[in-house]
Ligand SMILES: [Zn+2]
């Protein structure tokens with residue numbers, strides 16, 4: 001089979017690989033794989049765990065081609081996506097029902113071969129069926145949607161909250177879409193890129209153009225000088241993290257969904273003065289993943305606006321080039337395997 005392989009820092013290429021038949025696993029014929037921010041850091045050679053050679057891809061849709069007799073209720077022909085987390089089962093988080101923050105946490109597609117190939121081999125207990133109402137393109141968005149659902153849980157969102165999201169990349173926009181559809185009073189989102197701003201507007205978010213507006217002044221004006229109830233940081237940009245404590249109101253919550261690339265100073269005194277709750281969010285629980293899968297049909301049409309590019313597997317290298325080319329206006333880029 002053909003596979004898109006991370007060959008070393010700044011090197012990806014198409015290679016011929018054997019179809020991965022693994023005892024006990026299901027063999028999946030891959031339909032679409034999404035390219036994730038973590039895949040970009042792998043290719044940059046900056047991912048702390050990923051080692052070349054590696055077939056990337058942890059967000060995908062596909063069809064079960066082979067499975068040993070009806071394991072985990074998975075049968076040949078099922079359309080599936082994958083809960084990609086690998087946990088040790090022994091550490092304290094694992095023993096206390098928090099295996100998504102396992103001390104040894106790994107992912108299929110980062111710590112071992114993933115879905116950017118014609119086929120992928122996955123243990124059946126990690127497969128999640130895709131609802132009939134969702135096609136294979138949206139099926140590849142279910143994993144990032146699960147990231148968002150878990151972030152909403154971590155942020156302890158309440159109906160009618162004033163919500164702000166910093167960063168209009170795929171995760172930021174998906175967060176906005178979900179918040180909008182579960183009863184936020186307003187969803188404000190900051191972004192600098194004109195194309196991304198236009199998509200934010202299209203999906204019904206209140207945009208703050210960072211080229212023209214000061215987000216702190218903007219939010220103060222919109223919220224009677226108080227700030228928002230819930231701020232979701234989805235950019236990973238240091239200045240965005242620094243402004244969070246100014247942007248939330250007394251008793252408000254900051255949820256860190258984007259990952260800062262280095263140590264970032266923040267005015268922690270504001271946490272005392274305003275009794276702010278600051279909470280982290282990492283991947284998703286299995287429960288949040290299933291909730292995302294079940295919720296997706298309700299927001300199917302708006303989800304599709306996040307997908308901007310589709311490349312064939314043979315053109316997989318071009319898909320990565322497109323993301324780095326500002327003129328290409330990418331959000332979620334999919335690779336079509338079959
Ligand atoms: Zn991802």
Ligand SMILES: [Zn+2]
Pocket residue numbers: 087088089090091092093094095099102103104
């Ligand atoms: Zn563990």
